[in-house]
Amino acid sequence: MRVAIVGAGALGCAIGATLTEGGLETWLVRRSTEQVAQLQQHGLRVDDAAGSRIVDVHATTQPADVGPVDLVIVVVKSFHTEAAVRSSEPLIGPETVVVSMQNGLGQEDVIAGIVGRERVLAGRTYVGGVLVGPGHIRSGVAGRLSHLGELAEPVTPRVRALAETLTAAGLTTIACDDMIATCWDKLLVNVATGALAGITGLTYGQFYDEPRMVATASAAVAEAIAVAQATGVRLSMTDPAAVLRLAAEGLGPDFKTSMLQSLERGTKTEIDAVNDAVVRAGRAANIPTPVNDTLVACVTGIERAMADRLDREGTP
Template identity: 55%
Template sequence: MKIVVLGAGALGCALGSALTEGGHEVWLVNRGQAHVNAMKQHGLKVRENGVDRFVKVHAATTCAEVDLGTGPVDLVIVLVKSFHTREAIESAKPVFGKDTVVLSLQNGLGHEDILAEVVGQARVLAGKTYAGGVLIGTGHIIAGTQGKDTHIGELNGQVTERVTRIAEVFNAAGLLTHVSENIMGTMWDKLLVNVATGALSGITRLTYGELYQLPEIEATAISAVAEAMAVAKAKGIALSVTDPKQPWVKAAAGLPDEFKASMLQSLEKGSITEIDFVNGAVVRWGAKLGVPTPVNLALVACMKGIERGLCHVSAKKDNA
């Protein structure tokens, strides 16, 4: 299968390296020139269980650099930050063939609607992954894929040949993947995990090893998840989760102590986060459905304050 990972940061590289080692032609597209150059020159350096290895990968800064000599792309995996979704999928159109499928594995809610507006709903699959990754240097990641579930599905809940084939490809590459007949429930299940740890990791600047040592943080996380579960219930979403502590526990399962949530990684790079698509989505839906979400609102407010601070720092640097 010919695959483009659109937004090949830490997670995209973790998934892409596994699929590459599974025998597929995978193109890792990342706008960072230094990161791409390192992968082109040396291969992608992947650390698992404390051991580094090099994986020879295809890397590019834009889809225009993807070699179409072997034909158009079969699958585009979208992993860009939520606020870059439309721009990114527009830029990927040159690699599309008539049967190219688009799979979003992004955090949060709402990406599928944006993708469908650009490429048509018939091409779009939804999915969520509990795999993770940490970028620890140019061309160097920690992969957190072992034993971490990925769920994919058609937007209408049907189990089709194409979604089954993609799941088979992922599983053969060591990525534990399931086809979901309730993809909206699956997406909300994953949202609960992001709600549990993303904002709290970003606000406190703590790795998972540190985050999970503080009972006050655990209590706050569980309260935020409980609010999100109440919103999902009011919205008629069928969750697999029954206890708000479950997403908190699941978030860290199998990940090393030095792992950092994606929101913290964004802040450390001086970037805004996906808070609007995670805790912010809970707050918005809660307001629409009349479900109080004070904990999530407080987390959103704190993250917005941190992001505003980053803007001030950036402006000062630009004016220096």
């Protein structure tokens, strides 16, 4: 099977290295010529529980160099989805399936609007990746699950076959009947730790060690659970403590959430697709979400301060 990972950042490299080592022809696609040259010349350094090694990956800035693949995995930040999928047109052939493994809600609709609904599957992953430096990641794939399913129907043969292939290659993937519930389950995990860790700058170890963090995270998750339940989503977890346990499972004390990684780099976050998605859905269902509203305000404020600093001083 030929796979293209659109968005070869922290998560894309973690998934890409796994599938490459698992024997699938896997292409890492991103825009930065410097980063791609680094990967082409030196390979991808992967640190994980098994140690540190170089994985000889295929990387390009040019989807046309790759041509049509069997599977496109979209792992750009949510606000880059539309541009990234539009520029991925050369990767799409008659049989290509496109799946988002991004966090947040709404990416599948954006992708379907570009490539057609029939090609799109929903995916979510609990795998973690952290960028250590150019061409260098810390990967948390082992022991973490990914999920795959049709947008609005139970498991089909194509979903089952893809999940089996990815699992055989080392990305343990479950074929799911109800991806709306699965996407909300993952949203709960991001609501728990993403924004709060981003605002405070805390690693996972520090975060879970602070009772006030855990209490605030639980309150944010409880709101999201209430919103999901009011809109008929069949969540697999309805206890915030279970969500916090799942969010921490398999990720070490120095793990940094992707939202924290964005803020540390001085770049925009996915607050709009994560906590603000809960706020919007809450508003529509008449469920108050004051904790999530406050988290959105804080992260938006930090982003505003970074943008103004960039205008004024040239650095975020």
